[in-house]
Amino acid sequence: MKSKYANIILFFVCLIGIGTVNAFSGDRPVSEYENRSLEQFPEFSVQSLLSGEYFRKIDLYFSDQFLWRDSFVRISSAVKELKGLPGRKGEVVIVHGGFNDAEEHAAFPDDYTPENEHSGKNENKTDYGSRSEPAEGSGITSMPEPSEKIPEFTPVPSEASEANPTVEPSGTPEPTPTPLPEKDDNGKRIGRILIYNNSAMQLFKANTDAEKYYAETLNGFKEKAGEGIRVYSLLAPTSIEFVDNEKYRDLSDSQKEAISRVYEKLSGVIPVDAYSKIMEHSDEYLYFRTDHHWTALGAYYAYSGFADAAGFDAVPLDRYETENIENYLGSLYDMTSSSTLRKNPDTITVYKPFVKNEYSVWYEGPVKLKVIDMYHATQKNKYRVFISGDRPLGIIKTEVDNGRKILVIKDSYGNAMVPFLLPHYEEIYVVDPRQYRKNIFTLIQENEIQEVLFLNYALVIGDKSFADLILKVMNQQ
Amino acid sequence: MVFSSLVFLYFFLPLNLIFYFLCKNNTYRNIILVLFSLTFYAWGEPVWITLLIFSATIDYFHGLIIEKHRNTWKAKAALISSLVLNLSLLGFFKYSNFIAHNINTLLGTKIPLNNFSLPIGISFYTFQTISYTVDVYRNETRAQKSFMKFLLFVSLYHQLVAGPIVRYNDIAAEIENRHTTVSEMYNGINRFVTGLGKKVLLANTAGEIAEPILNGDLQQLSTLGAWIGIILYAFQIYFDFSGYSDMAIGMGQMIGFHYKENFNYPYISRTVAEFWRRWHISLGTFFRDYVYIPLGGNRRHHVRNLLIVWFLTGLWHGAGWNFVVWGLFYGFVIILEKKVLLRLLEKLPGFVSHIYLLLTVLTGWVFFYFTDINRAFVFLGVMLGIKGSGLYSVQDAMILQNNGLFLIIAALGCTPVLPALKNLVSEKLKESRYKELVFDVLHPVVNLVLIFLCTAFLVGKTYNPFLYFRF
Numbered sequence: 001m002k003s004k005y006a007n008i009i010l011f012f013v014c015l016i017g018i019g020t021v022n023a024f025s026g027d028r029p030v031s032e033y034e035n036r037s038l039e040q041f042p043e044f045s046v047q048s049l050l051s052g053e054y055f056r057k058i059d060l061y062f063s064d065q066f067l068w069r070d071s072f073v074r075i076s077s078a079v080k081e082l083k084g085l086p087g088r089k090g091e092v093v094i095v096h097g098g099f100n101d102a103e104e105h106a107a108f109p110d111d112y113t114p115e116n117e118h119s120g121k122n123e124n125k126t127d128y129g130s131r132s133e134p135a136e137g138s139g140i141t142s143m144p145e146p147s148e149k150i151p152e153f154t155p156v157p158s159e160a161s162e163a164n165p166t167v168e169p170s171g172t173p174e175p176t177p178t179p180l181p182e183k184d185d186n187g188k189r190i191g192r193i194l195i196y197n198n199s200a201m202q203l204f205k206a207n208t209d210a211e212k213y214y215a216e217t218l219n220g221f222k223e224k225a226g227e228g229i230r231v232y233s234l235l236a237p238t239s240i241e242f243v244d245n246e247k248y249r250d251l252s253d254s255q256k257e258a259i260s261r262v263y264e265k266l267s268g269v270i271p272v273d274a275y276s277k278i279m280e281h282s283d284e285y286l287y288f289r290t291d292h293h294w295t296a297l298g299a300y301y302a303y304s305g306f307a308d309a310a311g312f313d314a315v316p317l318d319r320y321e322t323e324n325i326e327n328y329l330g331s332l333y334d335m336t337s338s339s340t341l342r343k344n345p346d347t348i349t350v351y352k353p354f355v356k357n358e359y360s361v362w363y364e365g366p367v368k369l370k371v372i373d374m375y376h377a378t379q380k381n382k383y384r385v386f387i388s389g390d391r392p393l394g395i396i397k398t399e400v401d402n403g404r405k406i407l408v409i410k411d412s413y414g415n416a417m418v419p420f421l422l423p424h425y426e427e428i429y430v431v432d433p434r435q436y437r438k439n440i441f442t443l444i445q446e447n448e449i450q451e452v453l454f455l456n457y458a459l460v461i462g463d464k465s466f467a468d469l470i471l472k473v474m475n476q477q
Numbered sequence: 478m479v480f481s482s483l484v485f486l487y488f489f490l491p492l493n494l495i496f497y498f499l500c501k502n503n504t505y506r507n508i509i510l511v512l513f514s515l516t517f518y519a520w521g522e523p524v525w526i527t528l529l530i531f532s533a534t535i536d537y538f539h540g541l542i543i544e545k546h547r548n549t550w551k552a553k554a555a556l557i558s559s560l561v562l563n564l565s566l567l568g569f570f571k572y573s574n575f576i577a578h579n580i581n582t583l584l585g586t587k588i589p590l591n592n593f594s595l596p597i598g599i600s601f602y603t604f605q606t607i608s609y610t611v612d613v614y615r616n617e618t619r620a621q622k623s624f625m626k627f628l629l630f631v632s633l634y635h636q637l638v639a640g641p642i643v644r645y646n647d648i649a650a651e652i653e654n655r656h657t658t659v660s661e662m663y664n665g666i667n668r669f670v671t672g673l674g675k676k677v678l679l680a681n682t683a684g685e686i687a688e689p690i691l692n693g694d695l696q697q698l699s700t701l702g703a704w705i706g707i708i709l710y711a712f713q714i715y716f717d718f719s720g721y722s723d724m725a726i727g728m729g730q731m732i733g734f735h736y737k738e739n740f741n742y743p744y745i746s747r748t749v750a751e752f753w754r755r756w757h758i759s760l761g762t763f764f765r766d767y768v769y770i771p772l773g774g775n776r777r778h779h780v781r782n783l784l785i786v787w788f789l790t791g792l793w794h795g796a797g798w799n800f801v802v803w804g805l806f807y808g809f810v811i812i813l814e815k816k817v818l819l820r821l822l823e824k825l826p827g828f829v830s831h832i833y834l835l836l837t838v839l840t841g842w843v844f845f846y847f848t849d850i851n852r853a854f855v856f857l858g859v860m861l862g863i864k865g866s867g868l869y870s871v872q873d874a875m876i877l878q879n880n881g882l883f884l885i886i887a888a889l890g891c892t893p894v895l896p897a898l899k900n901l902v903s904e905k906l907k908e909s910r911y912k913e914l915v916f917d918v919l920h921p922v923v924n925l926v927l928i929f930l931c932t933a934f935l936v937g938k939t940y941n942p943f944l945y946f947r948f
Contacts, residue, residue, distance in 0.1 A: 003917035004663045010921045011666045014928055016495070019487035034940065055478075055520045062484045063939040076937025079930060083682070085881030092875050192689075247871050337940075 022067040031070070032380060035334070039064040077337035091195045092203070092251065093336045193336055194240065196248050198344040199289040200332035201240040202459060206253035208261065210464045215265035217467040218454060221474060222268040224441065225452065232309055232453045234272035235259045235461065236294065236302055236413050239287035242279070255458040262461055272309045272453075274302035288346045291330020293383050294457075296351055299416035306417075306453070312424050320351035325377040325385065348382055350374075355422040356399040361391040371396060371419050386415035392435035393443075396428040406451040407444060409433060409470065414455040433469040440473040478520040479638075480724045481676045483935050486928075489517065490728075497732060503654055506732075507629050517634035518597070525596035528566070533624075533631040535562050536606040540613045540620035540627070552614060559610040567603045570596055575796035598638035600793060602631055604763055609645040611767055618646045626652050633734075635725040639718070641739035641759035648734055655733030663920070665730030670924045672723025677931040679887055680716035681938070683709045686880055691846060695855050699870040703859040705877070707839050710846055712887045715744065718757070744891040747830040748819060749810045749837055764790055784808050794845070799853060803844040810837055 030037050042048065042057035049055075066072065084091070192203040222231045237255045256275055263271035278286060278301045286298030294302075300317060307314035325348040333341040350372050360366040369388045376384040387394055390412055405427040408414055414430065421428055429449060431440065444452070460466035478485055493513045500506045519526045539559035543552045568576075570593060577588040609630070612618040621627040629652060636643050690698065690706035698706070722739035729736045743756035753761050764786050772782040784805065791804015814822075822830040840857070847853035858864035877884070889895075899916075906912035 003914050004659050006917060007666060007921040007924065008659070008662050010925060011670075011928075012491070012494070014925060015487060015491040018932075019491050022487055050523050052521065052523055055523070059482060059484055060939075062482075062488070063936060066483055066936050069936055072933040072936035073940040076930075076933040076940075079933065080682070080937075083881075083883035084879040085877075091879050092872060251871060 018067060025065075025067055027065045031064075033070045033073070035380060074337065078339065081339060091338075093193045093195060093200075093338070193332055194243070194248055194251060195336060195338055195340060196243060196245065198340055199239065199243075199287075200336060200338065200341055201243060201252075201287075202238060202292050202332070203252040204238065204240055204255055204258070204459060205462055206255075206258045207462050210467070211258060211262050211461045212265060213464050214461045214467045215262045217470050218269045219265075219267050221452070221454075221470065224474065225444065228450065229444065230310075230451045231269045232272050232306065232451070233263070233266060233269050234274050234302060234306055234453060234455045235262060236298075236455070236457045237275050237278060238292070238294075238457055238459060241458075242282040242286075258461055259458055269454075270309050272302075272306050274305040277301040277305040288328070288330050288332075288348075288383075289344055290328065290333040290341045290346050291383060292332055292457075293330065294413060294416060295346075296349055296386070296416045296419075299413070300351070300420060303417050303420040307424075310424070310451070315420070315423050317351070319354065321354070323350050323352065323374075324348070325350070325382050328382045330381075330383060348377075348385065350385055351419065353419050353422045357422055358397045359387070360395050361388065362393040362395065363391075366395075369394075371422065383412070383415070387418050387430060389415065390432045390435065391430070392432060392437065394430040396422065396425075396430070398422050398426060398428070400424065400426050402426055404451070405429070405447060405449045406453060407431060407440075407449045408453045408455055409440070409473075410453075410455040411457060411460060411466065413457040417455060431473070433466070433473045436473050437476065438473070439476040478517050478634075480721065481673060481681075481931075481935065483932070486673075486932070486935075489513070494731070504625075507625060507652070510634075510732075511625060511629050511632060514629070514632040514634040514637065518632060518637060521597050521638075525599075528570070528596055528599070529602060529632060530628070532563065532566060532602065532606060533628050535559065536610055536631070537621070537624050537627045539610055541622070543610065543613050544620035547616065556610060556614045560607065563603050563607050563610075567599060570599055572792075572796045601640050601642055602637060604642050604760075605636075605645070606631060608642070608763060608767065612644065612646055618649055621645070621649075621652075635728045635734070636736060639721040639725070640757070641722050641725060641736055642763050643736050643759070647737060651734050657731065657733045661730050661733070665727045666924065667727070667920055668730060669724050669727030670927050672720040672725075672727060673931050674927040675716040675720030675723060675890070677720075677934050678927075679890055680713050680720055681934065682883060683713040683716065683887060686876065686883075687713055690876075691856075695852065695859055695865065698856075698859050698865045699873055700859060700862045700865060700868045701873040702870060702876070703856060703865065704839075705873060707842055707846075707856075707860070708884075711744070711839060711842050712891070714842065714845075715740075715891060716887070742891065742893050744835065744838070745831075745893070746834050747827065748814055748822065748834060749807060750814055750819075752834060752838060753807070753811075760790070760793070780812055783812055787811070795848075797848050799844050799848050799850050802850065802853075803841055806841055806844060 027040060028038055029040070039057065039060040041061050042054055044054060047053075048057070063069075194201045194203055218231065218233055222229075225231060237259065240249075240252045241255045243249050259275060278298060281297075281301055284297060285295055286301065287294050297317075304314040326345070328346040328348050329342065330346060353371050357371060359369050359371050361369050371387055373385055373388040376382055376388065381389070383389075396418075400423060402425075404425045406421065406425050407429040408418055408421070409431050410418070411432070411434075418428065418430055427447065427449075429443065429447065431443070433440075443449070454470075456466060478489060480486075493509070496509045496513075497506055500509060515526060515530075518529060522529075536559060539555045542555040546552045546555070574590045577590055580586055581588055609618070613620045621630070630643075630645055630648065633643075687706050687709035690702055691710060719740035726736050726738070737759060739757060739759050741755040741758065743752050746752040746755055768789060769782055769786045772778065772785060774782065787804045787808025788801060789804070790807070791801045794800045794803070810818075818833075822833065843853050843856050843860070844850075847856060855864055862868060902915070903912060906915060
């Protein structure tokens with residue numbers, strides 16, 4: 001009988017002990033491991049109590065601040081890896097968004113954490129809602145308020161399918177728009193990731209509606225920008241496209257076909273063929289294994305495709321001095337916590353610009369940064385060494401005295417390619433439509449920009465959200 | 478609040494047990510339980526706690542009236558009044574939108590829908606209070622004189638939100654007076670931890686794998702994929718529901734309440750009738766005692782009675798036609814079994830009968846899962862190989878490969894293999910004086926490992942790295 005006490009005592013000691021230690025251990029504001037701010041104890045209000053919000057927040061707070069949270073997360077993912085049979089080669093991991101939808105935070109730079117004060121205080125006082133007024137004497141072209149109203153543009157369904165349905169080839173039904181794989185019934189975000197051969201790759205799901213929408217958005221942009229402005233579109237294929245195993249390749253729709261479907265629909269916009277340049281070198285280290293981005297080398301081959309379209313010669317790679325950053329575990333590792341990935345971290349190679357330049361990032365005012373910002377080599381998100389990560393607006397002025405000015409409207413794939421443009425342009429404007437809150441045509445007109453490059457990875461044509469962001473900066477007052 | 482949450486495990490439950498055992502007097506203990514139960518309920522339903530208390534008040538007084546006027550028309554009137562009130566509340570909160578929606582669709586009317594959320598646990602506690610009033614009326618139990626004690630019966634958090642449906646009769650004596658013995662505390666802990674493990678480690682994992690299969694594009698689903706998906710869902714719902722019942726029974730045991738078993742390895746059944754004697758037992762016996770037998774049972778209108786019971790069983794699970802279809806599906810199969818199938822199955826080898834049962838239950842789960850009936854039929858089409866993308870896909874092989882061990886563990890978990898193993902060990906050790914000691918060492922070790930893993934999984938579930946993933 002006495003031996004029965006052990007079970008009882010241990011049970012109570014475990015629950016009460018952990019409960020007590022947890023209650024008295026301090027709260028953390030930020031999780032570096034998860035790269036986000038953690039839930040704090042909610043403030044009480046009658047309204048939040050009655051709506052149930054108060055207790056929901058306490059639940060979130062409790063789990064976010066739970067004792068040894070990071071270790072428990074690691075343990076659970078390690079245990080979950082044991083649930084398979086031996087001898088497996090590839091694995092599809094389905095990633096659900098958690099409680100704190102990352103999209104909500106996307107308006108903030110992902111280095112917006114208290115300890116990050118390396119590059120001037122201005123940067124930490126980001127307020128994207130407010131107008132950005134340049135600091136005086138900064139030497140940077142000012143950005144006055146929009147002087148004229150620009151008519152709104154929204155893409156209309158293509159005439160062929162609306163006005164004249166018989167144009168559609170009969171017999172072959174158009175692929176039905178499938179529900180977007182990125183959201184499940186509860187609106188939670190889902191990503192599908194293949195882990196194979198020590199690499200994680202995002203799976204791609206083609207969506208013809210979204211492709212059309214993207215192409216029409218760019219066409220509308222070109223129409224509104226006017227004749228004098230050259231508009232390019234570069235869609236970058238992602239790593240899954242070049243996986244060497246046919247079987248796993250079939251898990252994902254063809255980006256080659258999706259990209260060319262978009263390019264065929266462009267009118268007035270110049271398509272940039274990055275695909276075949278990357279394809280020629282697909283056995284090289286073009287994509288990170290643990291991150292969804294391409295390497296600078298991958299970006300370089302895309303750039304050589306752009307050079308063809310823009311009419312200049314690509315600078316040979318050996319012209320650049322390089323530097324390596326070891327032990328990079330990127331976003332796909334964060335999402336999957338895969339031990340295979342952890343054992344095979346990436347190396348980032350940066351190609352250092354040889355052209356003299358001045359790079360400033362614009363929030364409320366300009367903040368001077370470096371095109372290759374080695375500060376981030378020591379941080380968690382090392383991909384941010386390229387133009388210091390995603391910023392609403394970055395302006396690079398170079399010593400190249402040729403009068404060419406380009407605006408790059410990009411997602412984070414653009415970050416690794418922009419540094420290669422330095423030898424060819426006097427001014428480079430880099431806009432991230434996820435963060436930019438002003439009218440894009442105003443920027444073009446005020447600065448007499450002649451070329452615009454849309455530079456995105458192929459997954460943006462899998463749904464409409466990125467095109468919507470482009471529309472937003474086009475229609476912004 | 479749910480049992481499988483960190484707040485419950487490391488805050489609510491230990492606090493409740495500490496306060497409970499600090500009080501020596503049964504009245505104080507009951508008060509503690511009521512206070513904690515109301516907090517537990519308010520955690521998820523801060524507003525509808527009023528409804529719970531209201532419902533309890535109604536039945537408390539009706540019970541008193543029935544007892545006072547026993548065998549007169551007043552008792553009967555009170556019984557009818559109680560039934561009408563209880564079922565109206567359930568009808569209004571759970572079914573009014575469903576009914577209004579159907580009338581609107583059928584007649585083209587525009588009856589406005591309300592946007593109340595369904596109060597948690599209303600289906601369970603309504604049935605508990607109904608059983609109380611009916612039992613008092615039938616003179617099978619005495620009415621409870623103390624409102625506190627009655628509220629304890631209605632609101633007790635162990636079974637408030639997910640069953641089992643506890644009859645007043647079963648715990649009436651224990652509400653008045655109960656004791657915790659060492660060996661019951663010991664067993665209660667084991668039971669609770671087992672339930673927690675079933676829910677967190679097995680049900681949640683099965684659900685994570687099943688969800689993208691069942692919610693995905695059915696056109697692109699293969700036949701094998703559909704089978705994997707629905708089998709995983711069968712695991713999920715069993716471990717979820719029975720895990721919850723285990724936790725309830727275990728927590729009851731810890732403080733001297735004895736709830737009846739609610740699950741008894743349903744998936745090892747050979748007939749549907751047997752399945753329902755093993756699945757959600759407290760619901761089956763409720764319908765048997767309060768609907769089926771009063772209607773006449775198998776003595777008159779047998780088929781009609783069965784169809785009514787199964788229609789209601791379906792509807793009880795949710796306000797949707799798919800649940801009705803699911804219930805009636807079982808009704809028809811059970812009638813078929815009684816008329817023909819049982820005699821046929823008896824002649825065939827046991828495994829045929831077993832396969833028949835599993836196929837029937839899996840078909841049932843398709844209707845249970847898909848609230849959109851059309852989608853349910855498309856899914857069945859994929860399972861039969863008529864629809865979908867073919868018999869097999871790369872992704873299926875990967876799912877099997879990557880979850881093979883889990884699938885084996887889950888399948889074993891549906892059978893009484895673990896209790897059998899335990900019996901075997903205790904047979905072997907029968908003569909040994911270390912027999913008890915072996916288990917008394919084994920249990921705490923297993924429990925601690927399970928709690929540790931469940932904690933890790935519960936924390937891991939909220940792992941949510943911030944990423945610029947989409948672009």
